[in-house]
Each structure stands twice: as structure tokens, then as C-alpha cells.
Amino acid sequence: MKLIDQEQVIRRMKPRLFRNTFFKYLFLLATGLCLIVLAVLFGRIFIQGLPYLDWQFMNSLPSRKPEEAGIYTALNGTIWLMVVVVPVTMILGVGAAIYLEEYAKKNRFTTFIQVNISNLAGVPSVVYGLLGLTLFVRTFAFGKSVLAAGLTMSLLVLPVIIVSAQEAIRAVPSSFREASYAMGATKWTTILRVVLPASLPGILTGSILALSRAIGETAPLVVLGIPLFLAFLPNSVFDEFTALPMQMYNWTSRPQDEFHALAAAGIIVLLALLIVMNSVAIMIRNKFSKRY
Template sequence: MALPNSEFKNTKNLMDRASVSQRIKRRLQLNEIFKYVFLAGLVFALLVLSTLIYDVVSKGGGWVNLDFLRNFPSRRPEQAGLYPALIGSLWLMMLIVPMVFIVGVGAAIYLEEYAPKNRVTSFIEVNISNLAGVPSIVFGLLGLTIFVRIMELGNSIMAGALTLGLMSLPIVIVASQEALRSVKMELRHASLALGASKWQTTFNVVLPSAIPGIITGIILAVSRAIGETAPLIMVGAATFISTTPSNVFSDFTALPIQIYNWTSRPQAEFQNLAAAGIIVLMTMLIIMNSAAIYIRNKYTNRH
């Protein structure tokens, strides 16, 4: 005996609802599974990071003091310090920041605001993005060839800064382009409609709005550069130096080089000194990133 149409439709609706409920239940279960998988990944990463920080602090914390910061390297661990390396890293920072800001932000402004949107521009942008992922030792070889040998800068701090700046440029350009793209087109159109020129619009409207993202990109790029060792080894940064740089053409060393030198020593005391150097380097990077966050928030609130 066939079911009436109304009963058949009701039965079908009930089956459809049951099927939908089952699918929703499976999706919710899958969602819970992935939530705990991601949570486990986060916990694992935090455990590894905490273990590394604890190991570094437990070994090097007792060696970090004022004498450690102002003493020169020594064969005796109790008298050794990283003053020349600290000054060398500060020199590198002071040279890299204006370099990547002027060249990197300038290139990003041209590519985003002035360059025609064609295949050539797209080709350039793709290759800039690819350069951001090139291993740092490749930039070290490039710096050795161009800055050290062809330009005859020797093993100077300028050669090291140019090499690290060249390595940082792709990151700064990509980050600056993304910051410029985040500025609404309506702001550009409104400025142009009021009679402002293209340059006035870019300088007075677009750039101030994009500054938080640009500064973040610059700080991240410089932070990466300051922690690099391979490029500095390639351009000839000294592993042992008893003087501080007096100008941009002086010999130099940097914190990663000094840490690398201490880790290569077999004595346990030098391993502890390396851990202390890592603490100083991490502190510098934290200060730089904190400054970037402060400046970004300040400009965000203003604009």
C-alpha cells in the first residue's frame, strides 16, 4: 500500500533532517579534533621555546653584567666581554636602517604608485618576492664579490652593512608594498579631486597611512639581518678584534660572529659566554621590536 503524498514528503523531510544533523555532528567532531591538534602544536612549540630560553638563561644569566658588556674579548673567560661586537652591531644597525628605508620604501612607492601595471612590473615584483627567500649565504657571496673585491671596501663595516642591507631590501619592499596597498583608493581619489598632485597625495596622504606597516617591515628585516652570521663571515668580519670601529671603513665584528667564535671553543666557560651573548642579542631584538610596536601604534592612533 503506497503512502500518501503528504506522509511521503514528511518522511523524506525527516530523513533529510537526520542526514543534515549527522553531517553537522561529524563536522563539529572534526572541528574539535583539529582544535586540539592545533593546540597540541602550540603547546609543543611553546615547550621547545621555553626549553631553549631556560637553557640559555641558566647557562649565561650569571655571566651578564656590566663588565661583560664593556670588556674586550680575551683568552681568559672570566675577563672576556663583547664590547667590540656590541658596538659593531650598533654600527650595522645605524647603517642598514637608513639604507633600507630610502631604497626599499622608495622602490615600493614607485612599483605601487607610479610603475605601469604590465608584465615587466609583474616580473620584477615576483623576483623581488623570490629574493626574500634566498639563503643569506648567497647574499654573503654577492657582498664578497661586489663590495669587498670590486668596490674594494675590504673587510670593513661598510661592506658588511651593504651586504646585510641588500639582503633586507626584498623584505622591506614587499612589506612596504603591502602597507601601501592597504591604503584605501578613496583617500587617493579624494586628495587628487582637491587638486593635490600625485607626489603630494603619495607623500601627505598615502605614506602617513602606510607608515605603521612600513616600519614593522623595516624592523623585522633589520632584526633578521642583525642576527645573521653567514653573510658577515663571507665579507670577512673579524672573529677576534681588540678595537672598536672608528669609521665606516674600519674592521669590525658583530654579536653573531662573537657568539659563533665562543661556541667553537671546547671549554665550558666559553659556552656559557656564548649563552650570555645570546641573551644580549635577544634583548636587543626585543627592544627593537618593542620600539616598532610603539611607533606603529602611535601612528595608527594618529591616522
């Protein structure tokens, strides 16, 4: 066996080491640029919005006068919207993932469904707005209600939740299922007591990203005709409402600089709401991650 010359090895390794170093610093530069842009964006938002963020802003109705305007109705409308979106997407999304992974036979039909679900995750949000307008607003006559908007947003994020839930269920070791069957458990008991708890961290990770997208989307609400200005609170899911994205869209479209600062304050409130939702989901995820 011929021994490879050490100089030849070094000569061959030099291009590889150079490419490794080049891509390492290229990716580091890309990460740094993203962080800089994010820092500038957050800095501008907080500098503009913090002076307007007070109790009067949180507890006031919308107004055409910047000094009297607030987000009380928009914040309540966003909470109502999440009351519809969260249970619908979690129940339907996780249920569909369980069926496709645990019950459906692997054939061309299920492959076709899988491909279409993955494709739906990349469809622009305005298309879902048109679907919701046709189906929920006009066909089912829900009008510009919380229910119509919530179901439309649920359709928007369902593909993401289904795909992430499938990946999480697929990642559960088969030995978990086999041990459950060996103890005499049925298929449904195994799914409910073993598979779902073990896959919950992955399911919640995808759900956090999906719900974060739903709470900040504006295009579907604009297509549905959700009011930009509303001076009363919804009392049920069948009432009209407005949401934080619509309120900020309204303020940013106005020429006065004061309204732009109010929009920045609204963004801070929306970020805080997202952080609270994500924190609850992360705590649940970490609890089950330690257990499994």
C-alpha cells in the same frame, strides 16, 4: 519545496564538526609544542648566561681567558652595522615599493620584477654573503668594513621590506587618495602626506621582522671574512669590525664550557638590543595606527 530531515542534517554535520574539532586541537598542540621548545631554549640561555652578565662583561674587550672576555667591541660593531642597514633598507625598500605600487605601469615587466623580488626573499643568506664578497669587498674594495657588511645585510633584507611595504601601501583605501586629489594635492603630495602615514604601521611591521633577521645573521659575515676576534673599535664605516653573531660563533666553537656560557650571555644582550629596536618601531606603529 522539500523540507530537509533534521536527522539527515545532523548526520551530515557530524563529520564536519569532527574535522573542526580535530584541526582545532591539532593546531593548539602545534602551538603548545612551539611554546614549550621556546621556553626550554630561553630557560637554558638565561640559566647559563645570567651569572656572566655584568658590567665587566659589557665593558671588556675580547680575550682568550673566559674570566676576562667581554662583548664591548662586538656590541659597538653591531650598532655600527645597524647604522648602515637601517637607513639603506628603509630608504631603498620603501622607495622601491612606492614606485612599484604608485608609479610603475602594470605590465609583464613589472610582474617579472615582482616575482623576482618575492623569490629573492627566500634565497639563503650565504648567497648574499657571496654577492657581498664579490661586489663590495673585492669590486668596490671596501674590505672587511662596516660599510661592506652593512650593504650586504641590506641586500639580504631588502626583498622582505619591499614586499611588506607594497602590501601596506596597497591596503590604503582608495578613498584616501581620491579625497587628497579632490583637495587639489599632487600625486607626490598625496603619497607623502596621506599614503605613507596610513601605510606606516604595516611598513614598520615588515621592517621589524627584516631588521631582526639582519642583526642576528652570521653566514654572510663569515663569508665576508669579518674577524672573529677584534681588540679595537671602529671609528667610521670604512673600518674593520666584529659583531655579536660573530663573537658568539667564536665562543661556541671553543671547547671550554665557560665560553659557551659567555655565548649565552651574549645572546641575552642581543635579545635585549632587538627588544629595544622593536619597542621603538612598535611605539611609532601604534601612534600612526590610532591616527588612521
